[in-house]
Amino acid sequence: MTSSDPLAPFRWLHDGDSLLDDIFTVAFFRGLDPSEVVRRFSRGEDHGQESDFVGLMDQATEFSIKTGGGYGGGTVGVLQVGEWSVAIEPIGWMATLHDVLAELSRDCEVLAITRHGYAEDSLGYAIDGTIVTAYHPLHCPHLRYGSEPDRLNGFMRELGMAVDSLDDENDRDDEYDWEDEDERYESDYVSALPNAFALAAKLTQVRFIPEILDRAMLVGPVAYR
Structure with a gap:
């Protein structure tokens, strides 16, 4: 039986006990193969070594411990999907x-x-050196910025995301129900990250599900600090 919840495939990403823990980034690249993506993250110093997800996590954890956590995991794993x-x-x-x-x-x-x-969680979409649209998934999907902040609005509306200002609703002080607001915040909190990955799937046709982590990947260093 197919779930009617479009966020169901991505709710695992909100769970801090998931395979990726509570800090991670996933980036989708069109037009580059995995070796070139690793090369870019390493600023031309590395094209990657074949590994699996366990190896990726081990390297990132070791780097984070050695550097005190302030520079992230210092490691990226890249694989091809379509x-x-x-x-x-x-x-x-x-x-x-x-x-x-x-x-x-x-x-x-x-x-x-x-x-x-x-x-704070973040989403950014860029083409050829220009940030097209970006926002913070939890608090501000309606506060987008970039060269074309409304570029993904059609996909966002399909997912039921708020793409317009909430000022009109929040100005109605006489009718404001704080209990409803608390419930809405909790719902938004649980759905914010799954919504971001559902939006990514709309654009890329790649569903970032746990099975992706079972694939072989190229692993290399992240040279940015």
Whole structure:
């Protein structure tokens, strides 16, 4: 029986006890193969070594421990899914930093999502060095910025995401129900990250599900700090 919940395939990503823990970034690259993606993350120093997800996590964990955690996991694993390369940064957030995302997207297209359990989740979409649209999935999907902030609005509306200002609703103080607001916040909190990955799937046709982590990948260093 097929679930009617479009977020069901991605709800595992919200769980801090998931395979990726509570800090990670996933970036989808169109137009680059995995070796070239690793080369870009390493700033031309590495084309990657074949490994599996356990090896990727071991390297990222070791790097994080050695550096005190302030530079993320320092490691990326990349695999091919259809016409997209999928890059996984355990314990990392570099691919959604705007200067890094812009550089990674030269001559290609990149959508990157960061889950950060101790800071703020982020989504950024860039094409050939330009941030097209970006936002913070939990609090501000309606506060987008970039050269074309409304570029993905059609997909967002299909997922029931708020793409317009909430000011009109929040200005109705006489009718404001704080209990309803608390319930809505909890619902938004649980759905924010799955919504971001559902949006990525709309654009890329790649569903980032746990089985992807079973595939062989190329693993290399992240040179950005």
